[in-house]
Amino acid sequence: MQLLLKFQFIKVILFALVFLVPLITTSQITISGTVVVNNGKGIAIAQAGVHVYWLDSTANILTNTEGNFQIPYNNKTKKLVFSYPGYQIDTLEVNRPNIGKILLQKEIDLEEVIVKNKIKPLQKSLFDVQNVVTVDSREMLKAACCNLSESFETNPTVDVNISDAVTGAKQIQMLGLNSPYLLFTQENIPSIRGASQIYGLSFIPGSWIESIQITKGSGGVQNGYESISGQINTELVKPLTDKLLFLNVYSNNYERYEFNSRFNKKISENLGTGIYVHGNLRNGIIDNNNDSFLDTPLAEQINLMNRWQYMDSEKGWVSFLTLHYLTDKKNTGQVNFVPQRDKLTTNNWGSEVLSHRLDISSKVGYVFPDLPYQSIGFQTSYNIHDQNSYYGLNQYNIKQNSFYTNLIFNSIINNTQNKIKAGINYSNDFYDEQVNDQLLRRNDNTIGSFFEYSYDNLENLSLVAGIRMDHHNKLGNFLTPRFHIRYALWDKASLRGSFGKGVKGANIFAENQQLFASSRSVEIIENLGKIYGLNPEIAWNFGVSFIQKLYLWNRVLDFSADYYSTQFVDQVIVDWENPRNVSFYNLDGKSYANSLQIDLNYEIVQNLDLRTTYKYYDIMVDFQSGSLTKPLQPKHRFFSNLSYETLPKFNGSQWRFDYTLHWQGKQRLPSTSANPNAYQMESHSPSYGLMNAQITRVFSKKFETYIGGENIANYTQNRAILGYNEPFGTYFDSTILYAPVLGKTYYVGLRYKL
Amino acid sequence: MKKLIICFILVIASVNTYAQNKNKKVSFEVKGNCAMCKARIEKASLKVKGVKYVNWDIPSKHLKLILDENKCTTLDIKKAIALVGHDTDSAKTDDKTYNDLPPCCKFRDPASIHLDHGTKP
Numbered sequence: 001m002q003l004l005l006k007f008q009f010i011k012v013i014l015f016a017l018v019f020l021v022p023l024i025t026t027s028q029i030t031i032s033g034t035v036v037v038n039n040g041k042g043i044a045i046a047q048a049g050v051h052v053y054w055l056d057s058t059a060n061i062l063t064n065t066e067g068n069f070q071i072p073y074n075n076k077t078k079k080l081v082f083s084y085p086g087y088q089i090d091t092l093e094v095n096r097p098n099i100g101k102i103l104l105q106k107e108i109d110l111e112e113v114i115v116k117n118k119i120k121p122l123q124k125s126l127f128d129v130q131n132v133v134t135v136d137s138r139e140m141l142k143a144a145c146c147n148l149s150e151s152f153e154t155n156p157t158v159d160v161n162i163s164d165a166v167t168g169a170k171q172i173q174m175l176g177l178n179s180p181y182l183l184f185t186q187e188n189i190p191s192i193r194g195a196s197q198i199y200g201l202s203f204i205p206g207s208w209i210e211s212i213q214i215t216k217g218s219g220g221v222q223n224g225y226e227s228i229s230g231q232i233n234t235e236l237v238k239p240l241t242d243k244l245l246f247l248n249v250y251s252n253n254y255e256r257y258e259f260n261s262r263f264n265k266k267i268s269e270n271l272g273t274g275i276y277v278h279g280n281l282r283n284g285i286i287d288n289n290n291d292s293f294l295d296t297p298l299a300e301q302i303n304l305m306n307r308w309q310y311m312d313s314e315k316g317w318v319s320f321l322t323l324h325y326l327t328d329k330k331n332t333g334q335v336n337f338v339p340q341r342d343k344l345t346t347n348n349w350g351s352e353v354l355s356h357r358l359d360i361s362s363k364v365g366y367v368f369p370d371l372p373y374q375s376i377g378f379q380t381s382y383n384i385h386d387q388n389s390y391y392g393l394n395q396y397n398i399k400q401n402s403f404y405t406n407l408i409f410n411s412i413i414n415n416t417q418n419k420i421k422a423g424i425n426y427s428n429d430f431y432d433e434q435v436n437d438q439l440l441r442r443n444d445n446t447i448g449s450f451f452e453y454s455y456d457n458l459e460n461l462s463l464v465a466g467i468r469m470d471h472h473n474k475l476g477n478f479l480t481p482r483f484h485i486r487y488a489l490w491d492k493a494s495l496r497g498s499f500g501k502g503v504k505g506a507n508i509f510a511e512n513q514q515l516f517a518s519s520r521s522v523e524i525i526e527n528l529g530k531i532y533g534l535n536p537e538i539a540w541n542f543g544v545s546f547i548q549k550l551y552l553w554n555r556v557l558d559f560s561a562d563y564y565s566t567q568f569v570d571q572v573i574v575d576w577e578n579p580r581n582v583s584f585y586n587l588d589g590k591s592y593a594n595s596l597q598i599d600l601n602y603e604i605v606q607n608l609d610l611r612t613t614y615k616y617y618d619i620m621v622d623f624q625s626g627s628l629t630k631p632l633q634p635k636h637r638f639f640s641n642l643s644y645e646t647l648p649k650f651n652g653s654q655w656r657f658d659y660t661l662h663w664q665g666k667q668r669l670p671s672t673s674a675n676p677n678a679y680q681m682e683s684h685s686p687s688y689g690l691m692n693a694q695i696t697r698v699f700s701k702k703f704e705t706y707i708g709g710e711n712i713a714n715y716t717q718n719r720a721i722l723g724y725n726e727p728f729g730t731y732f733d734s735t736i737l738y739a740p741v742l743g744k745t746y747y748v749g750l751r752y753k754l
Numbered sequence: 755m756k757k758l759i760i761c762f763i764l765v766i767a768s769v770n771t772y773a774q775n776k777n778k779k780v781s782f783e784v785k786g787n788c789a790m791c792k793a794r795i796e797k798a799s800l801k802v803k804g805v806k807y808v809n810w811d812i813p814s815k816h817l818k819l820i821l822d823e824n825k826c827t828t829l830d831i832k833k834a835i836a837l838v839g840h841d842t843d844s845a846k847t848d849d850k851t852y853n854d855l856p857p858c859c860k861f862r863d864p865a866s867i868h869l870d871h872g873t874k875p
Contacts, residue, residue, distance in 0.1 A: 371777060371820065373807050415806045458797045 183227030218500020255284030589622030
């Protein structure tokens with residue numbers, strides 16, 4: 001019994017020991033110290049009322065008026081926390097009973113640090129199903145680019161050519177095919193087509209452009225069947241998102257002056273309007289190559305636009321109304337030519353091109369507020385284009401009235417992995433042409449419907465399949481399928497493929513107006529077709545592209561390669577091979593355009609970006625005289641752009657430098673062997689390079705100036721115009737142009753924005 | 755007759771209760787941190803049959819959905835989300851899946867929100 005009691009006792013003792021010892025030990029040691037703060041003059045003063053507690057425990061004590069505290073030791077965390085409003089929380093690891101003075105630091109309100117990654121002004125997407133290059137307005141600041149035709153100078157996807165030595169009109173090419181094979185849209189409404197094909201690119205001022213999307217290959221079905229080698233969509237600035245005010249003036253050493261302004265006003269939260277004005281004047285009588293012909297035309301343009309934008313994102317409405325009017329006058333030819341005196345005479349050779357154009361377009365979009373994936377869009381546009389012109393003794397007038405409307409419905413099947421687009425469009429083009437004494441009138445209209453399905457497996461595969469069915473009053477009924485697929489091979493790499501069909505009726509005169517600036521006669525070899533007696537052009541385009549983005553020495557490198565092939569089923573051949581004439585006829589045989597482009601872009605050091613591109617073209621056409629490569633088309637092209645900008649200071653000031661090199665290999669020239677020796681050209685042009693450079697000085701977010709040079713190595717074509725000494729003779733020809741006529745150009749400009 | 759009427763009423767009532775919305779809007783919280791989480795959450799929920807549209811908002815952690823009630827329930831989606839590593843009020847992910855998430859996505863650790871949510875794993 002006693003033994004039992006003893007045991008009980010021992011148990012109690014043991015129990016007490018086990019449970020009390022830790023208590024005793026903890027209560028035995030107390031930690032003490034003094035909390036001080038800086039009084040603002042560099043002197044430490046005691047701080048009362050500071051919370052002191054062990055990490056992960058809630059019990060806390062406060063410091064007394066001398067800043068002292070005593071807290072029982074907690075050996076579990078050993079981390080003591082000091083907290084006082086307005087000061088940074090401090091945590092100490094306690095390793096001795098008296099930890100002395102603890103200085104609390106004032107809480108500094110650190111402003112949020114934002115790590116920004118600049119989006120490059122030229123974007124190639126990894127995720128888009130189609131091969132799209134997006135060019136934003138910053139890219140357009142890299143060159144003087146007064147209008148859309150000049151905004152591709154720093155862009156390797158598109159080649160810029162000059163149509164002839166007289167008018168100086170810049171034309172663009174993609175995949176080795178001229179601009180008529182491209183579909184231009186302005187905010188997804190077909191724009192530069194038909195009558196405006198040659199000069200239309202100079203009717204959109206560069207400073208009105210917000211961004212450009214360049215789709216290589218067949219593109220989508222939504223905007224029609226006409227695109228064969230690609231689509232170029234231009235987004236203009238929008239009143240609700242654009243700057244309040246923008247002003248730009250430009251002038252160059254050849255007396256070219258440009259003025260651009262944009263003024264926007266928000267009438268309410270949802271409604272805005274913008275007035276955009278552009279004017280240009282080219283006043284310099286320049287004949288540096290002494291061929292008695294102006295090297296660059298004299299020109300005047302007034303260009304006005306008014307836009308209205310309505311947006312109510314809660315109710316899902318968005319709407320635009322755009323009114324655009326311009327008048328453009330070009331005057332070129334021999335230096336001594338006086339239009340009033342010499343027009344349509346053989347006194348002097350001269351040309352005037354007078355264009356008026358009115359565009360009205362409206363868009364309404366509605367997104368179902370309860371179904372964010374479902375929307376309806378309605379677009380309609382009407383335009384009148386009126387060009388009156390003569391080139392020497394050749395007269396050419398064209399009037400085009402166009403109406404276009406498009407209704408589109410977007411939705412999903414099952415879920416947002418499967419999207420559909422369906423719609424109808426109608427277009428009507430009325431052409432009234434006068435080619436010398438020949439009057440040509442026609443009315444083209446099309447009604448069509450389209451359906452597009454896109455699928456995304458949310459991982460590595462996406463595709464877009466579209467088809468359209470059209471009825472054209474001259475071309476009949478036809479189907480236009482187009483297909484795009486993208487597969488992500490591995491991290492940051494995409495492989496794309498596409499194929500599609502395109503159909504178009506050739507506007508042979510409007511698209512080849514330069515023929516009038518020559519003594520060539522026009523020959524149309526008709527074959528009972530409906531447009532100028534010719535059949536429509538039909539082509540298939542196939543393409544594959546690969547893009548890889550990666551980090552090399554911590555900087556982004558992107559590499560891409562693409563190969564496209566356009567195979568013509570039928571084509572309206574423009575045959576310049578006989579120097580006495582230009583003939584138009586339908587393809588009999590084969591015609592194809594293959595192109596390979598390899599790009600390598602890298603940021604060499606911070607803010608120093610290099611872009612390099614190599615392009616290879618293989619374009620063969622079966623002419624009546626035999627199978628030949630396309631004339632005036634280099635087989636090899638090389639492009640390089642180097643741009644550097646300093647880090648912007650707080651007020652936005654910085655320097656920007658930009659340098660571009662275009663090199664093109666030798667080009668086959670149309671045959672001139674039927675001419676007498678004095679009027680013959682070589683069979684091939686030499687290869688040459690063109691260099692542009694620009695320096696921009698940004699003074700503040702509001703104001704910047706720029707200075708630059710184009711063709712600074714001063715490369716020009718030796719003899720740009722054949723038979724210039726006898727412009728009314730048999731051998732006069734300005735159409736064989738492979739290099740610029742105008743030598744080095746220097747310009748200055750300034751921009752002001754609010 | 756009386757029975758028949760009761761039956762009829764019951765049928766009507768049940769039809770009414772089961773007349774389900776084909777475009778039902780649902781919103782609930784899903785735990786997560788970053789854009790990588792967003793892609794994972796959205797992908798998992800969109801793959802549930804009947805889900806038409808998803809959008810996970812990073813700041814508010816709310817997942818907005820449009821779904822066909824005849825084909826799936828909110829719980830189906832929560833379970834699907836739990837399978838890829840994210841918690842909701844009624845479905846928690848298992849530790850194995852959670853532990854396999856990249857560090858920046860480990861939403862249960864309050865410090866993870868401050869991690870670099872870059873592309874590097």
